[in-house]
Amino acid sequence: MNKPTNIALPPSREEAMHAVKTLLDWAGDDHTRPGLQDTPQRVVDAYREWFSGYLESPEEYLTRTFDDVDGYQDVVLVKDIPFTSFCEHHLAPIIGTAHVAYLPSDRVVGLSKLARLVRTFARRLQVQERMTAQIASTLQDVLNPEGVAVLIKAEHHCMSTRGVHVHGTETITTEMTGAFRDDPDTRNRFFELLKH
Ligand SMILES: [Zn+2]
Known part of the structure; x- marks a missing residue:
């Protein structure tokens, strides 16, 4: 991909x-x-x-999972994962943070792997929309949880240092799968947890 x-x-x-x-x-x-x-x-x-993300395969490190979580069934959220990427249109930096959540079914993944997942896709030429979708769909496909939610906020330096020269604007993108997409309570839980 x-x-x-x-x-x-x-x-x-x-x-x-x-x-x-x-x-x-x-x-x-x-x-x-x-x-x-x-x-x-x-x-x-x-x-x-x-661009080391081209050399990494998230499918490999996301398959190491744990099932010994004593019945934990609530949302797992890793907030404020910082990343630097580059836009594929200008090779200009995209600097932002990602929030990645999932609702486990029977297995969980090491928390650092979620940060690594963000970094793998960030370290490829990107558009923010696709990066958001790739993180969500990869986690959904490999871990097969009840659902995944990803929210990314970033500043695009191709907007702030050239072209329209607009500084300090943030672009926000989200991608939801499964319960986060279909169940308003689960989706609201994600946005509630982000506020803390
Ligand atoms: Zn650009």
């Missing part, structure tokens, strides 16, 4: 560094000046980290 199909033949590190040099020159600078000497390799290293 959301992975390029030509990943079998990615460009080499040298080709990626060459592309950075081209962009530096195109911006109006001179990539051969001393201050920019190590910039291409730093950018390539940063890309490896920013």
Whole structure:
């Protein structure tokens, strides 16, 4: 999902560094000046980290679950998971927080795995709507809980640093499955818990 199909033949590190040099020159600078000497390799290293989500498979780490929870049946919510992503239209940062909840059926997943799920999808080129849907559908499909709720708030730097230059606006997206979508009480419980 959301992975390029030509990943079998990615460009080499040298080709990626060459592309950075081209962009530096195109911006109006001179990539051969001393201050920019190590910039291409730093950018390539940063890309490896920013886009490491392409190398991760959430299906793998979400399948390690626990069923020994003494009958716990209420909503599990991990709030305020910070993330940095990049918009696929401008490669500009999307900086925000995600709230991920699910209503367990018989199994639960390690809480850190929910933060990791957010990070995996954040570390790919994104639009916020799709990232929200991917987190919800992956958790729903792999863990098979009674329902999943995801709410994401983020600032899009392609809006604040270019184009309309609007600062401080937040975009909010939500995705609900199962009980959160169908049962108003469960959905309200999610929004109540978010207020605390
Ligand atoms: Zn953008």
